[in-house]
Amino acid sequence: MTQQELQARYEAVMMNAFGAPKRVFERGEGIHLWDADGRRYLDLLSGLAVTGLGHAHPGVTAAITAQLGSLGHVSNFFASQPQVRLAERLAALTGHPDARVFFTNSGTEANEAAFKLTRLTGRTKVIAMEGAFHGRTMGALALTANPKYREPFEPLPGEVVFVPFGDEAALRAAADERTAAILIETVQGENGVVPVPDGFLAASRRIADEVGALLWIDEVQTGLGRCGEYLAHQADGVSADLITLAKGLGNGFPVGACIATGRAASLLQPGQHGTTFGGNPVAAAAGNAVLDALEGGVLENARATGAWLAWAIEALGHPRIEGVRGRGMLLGVVLTRDVAAQVADAALKAGYVINAPRPGVLRLAPPLIATPEDLAGFVEALPGLLDAHG
Template sequence: MSEPTGAAGYGERYAAALMNTFGPPKLTLVRGEGAHVWDAAGTEYVDLLGGIAVNALGHAHPALVAAVSEQLGTLGHISNFFASEPQIELAETLLGLLGHGDGKVFFTNSGTEAVEAAFKLTRRTGRTHVVVAQGGFHGRTMGALALTSKEAYRAPFEPLPGHVTFVPYGDTEALSAAVTDRTAAVLLEPIQGEAGVVVPPDGYLAAARRVATDNGALLWLDEIQTGMGRTGHWFEHHRSGVVPDVVTLAKGLAGGFPIGACIALGEAGDLLQPGNHGTTFGGNPVACAAALAVIRTITADGLMDNAAKRGDELRDALLAPAQVTGTTGHGLLVGIQLDGEYAADTVTAAQHAGFIINMTGPSRLRLAPPLVLTEEDTRAFGAAWPDILARAQEGS
């Protein structure tokens, strides 16, 4: 489905003014409400991608709009020479949600920046070696890219910083063999998002915890995509009972307002000291107020339970057609395996049918809708799904 240019010529204007880092946009979206968005031509879509797991409260949620408006009208930016009440309250709240004891928070503006902060933090251990999983995605700035395994992303920018070893995700023996007494950290996603919602075997995170501890290394969990209630828990690692040393967050944390967080627990919280790292905008009052509004709304409206229920409904509906050979994930982070390499055509067919979904590989799809997704929305997608797949196969 091509971009409707209309009188405004959005497609041409985009190509003329923006760097070509993402290719041509599929749509120009002009407004949203809940889990629905509208494009420049007035067409409505159910947003089953949620800004790539970002829009936890959907679009234009009154609680988020009110929090941002009120805070911006009170105190917008102060730099980190000063503190603000929302910043302090958010740090305390996140440590409480983690429930793992003492810790310290460094706020950033994005997930990539949170990863950069954590990467620098691991160097303060006096070690430089980091063990990371194949298929993992942690960002595209130079440090974060060094920790991201996809060759197509890495190759144009090598040599990258760091001493990094990649091991197969979910393989405890390979992980154990790679980690030594010179390893600074083991970095894992509790569920790999960009790889297509890949869930590790039971016990994998617990094994990683043991391996890291036995070698004096930090266990660093990237919850940027899985955190903030998306999988039915505040953090996906809560499902395993594992206690990490470092957690990185972003995406759904402020429901679309830019923010990230590097959280270090226990002794790791004291590794970064004055002069070791910094940010101008990170932890600004508006972003922190937005995040607090998201957390309060998730709690008050039971959105983690909603994520679990709607996710189960989606998985049941997705598995009905024979073209789907399996689904993965928890809550509203859903991976879909097709029986052939026509994922791109499925994304296009879904868009024609009024649904926004995502392709992570030739035969792999991902859903990460807002936590406010309704039963009506899941039923509508389930009803349209068989025809979407049939049309995709015709076009492939």
Template sequence: MNQDTIHSTRAAGPAAGASEPTGAQQDASQEQWGERYAHTLMNTFGPPRRVLVRGQGADVWDADGNHYTDLLAGLAVHALGHANPVVTQAITEQLGTLGHISNLFASPTQIALGEKLLDLATRLAPAHTPARVFFANSGTEANEAAFKLSRLTGRGKIVAMQGSFHGRTMGALAITSNEHYRAPFEPLPGEIVWVPYGDAGALANAVDETVAAVVMEPIQGENGVVEPPDSYLPAAREITGRYGALLWIDEVQTGLGRCGEWFAHQRLGIVPDVITVAKGLGNGYPIGACIALNEAAELFGPGQHGTTFGGNPVACAAGLAVLGYMADHDLLSHVRQLGEHLARSVMALGDPRISGVRGQGLLRGIVLRDPVGVAVADLALEAGWIINAPRPGVLRIAPPLIITAEQLDAFVAVLPSLLDRARAQS
């Protein structure tokens, strides 16, 4: 595959096709923007690390004109990079034609995107498998829809994974294991049973005829890019099938090419009952989806769930553009190749401070022997690289799927110096 074709939209520098800051973007420094932020926005995230004003491909610039290579893609959202012209054109044309219609009506883009997602979700299923999609605006909303769907089985118990992250709204939070997120808002809805992620025996002991659904991520991104054994998801499929419980796979971060498959669970040959997606589907335009297969596809009836903005024509046009671009440019192969290249390159450093690289495709966790991940991420930002540390000893790399080997190699080359500086600070 010709990488120049994939990356033809990537800017070589600030003046290479990227739009210049306009209006409010020009009238303040980063420090001034930070002060205005502190007086304006609710303090849910703390001070912003930078105020970013524009981007192109995997490049972004802040309000002071500093350049960064984005290896986090807005937390795995910008699958096709910033300001992708194909997605921008699709959004612009749709918004200029029909922007919003409410859930009282349908649009061709909504129907076409639903058909495309169902086609991808049922690739491994028997022919004519029933399947339906509900469109939402985010991953947490997609998971809220799945949570409600599970109640319509007539059962109330959900088995969730230790180390999981499914969102911040009340239902999604109820199946998110981080006590720091959960404790201030308890009691949370539902009867939730927690089991160790990746332990098939513990899962088998937890599931019986009272369980509505088992929910899990194929790879736990927020827990530090943690993978279960390859046998785990197939075991979960067998266990849930044995007791008539739904197998609910949260693909919000892992799906739609991020791990080198349309859905990460498909690498293991299983067919879930419920799949939730978001993030990369809109390349920055808010959209999420709850996909249900087999009997689960028929559980919702009129009036049992809804959303004003979900499935609006513009969001669905963005989704169609993203999926079309991925297919046209064979991005799945590109992601698999570059993911393996990144893992090999990191390990080829032979740095004793790095113990391994986890993950699939372009969702990778560089595992450190010491808990200096936050310091390394901060130093990387100062040096012009956007990454994060979901756990103290793990660096998460989730770049745009159009990233080049040269960009990844440049980061790998500076990684030892970042580790040096982090150790000097400790």
């Protein structure tokens, strides 16, 4: 069936939450995708920073297949060996022997769990950042700064205060003895790939400690190698009380996690939160397979290739490129004009999958296994894509 026929069928039965799909993809392998008409694309988006190991990764595929063939689901009245093993490994990443894990199916659910957990401190105020994105469910949306996302669904839960991202003075002024948590992303992906300013995470840790609040770091997009580290905030020398993960944890299989350390680790008690599918054996098997693969030099490659990609794009010296920002394999190409959506569409026609989180920013999040040789063709094509919309 052709691309056009499948798109028409999609629009006839799907709610219009995403608009018309730009392509219908049928197959993926490594860093490439193929659409319903058989055309190949270089995937520089990884399903929004999800398929860090590339498509149809043999280790992940084998783990999911084997686990589903032996035990697929038992509910959280019971446990499974893959679930326990994955929780142990994620807890160990924090460096805290008292870390505890709650599994979810997605990033927004991980943030919902963390939001509920902050209420168990006896406080209700959460300080989040302007430009933040934490999900679309009602609680996560309350923590998200974009008015376009928020306003149709107000009133939203909670006492959430937004301060400018990176403004230590504003954060200090907002924090008080009523503050349950300070919530930060290491890189604001949906805001145009904006990294946390130097020193701000450390300042946030100090301020949280001063007022007795939790420091909550959303690593849903930035964690598990995307920024070249297992947990991106650890490169800043900071320890978090709450960490939320998803996206790259399952390489395409739905799995997320809320990790709590220190006093936050013992707050959640039986009956206060739950999930039917979170941490099921198949999801846990996928997560374990991802962690196995990340041990094989993937993080080092993400750092090296990400640095090369940022350098190569800036080295073009193109007048429509203001600069490149981000960390590891999460990069934003900042343009001098608000033509990012048009450039992303042109790139798709040329066989490159990217997106435009902001009118003047292109987001690049290639698979962590990509090499400079894999990405060189896109760099060479970028000037022509920009010139067509300059």
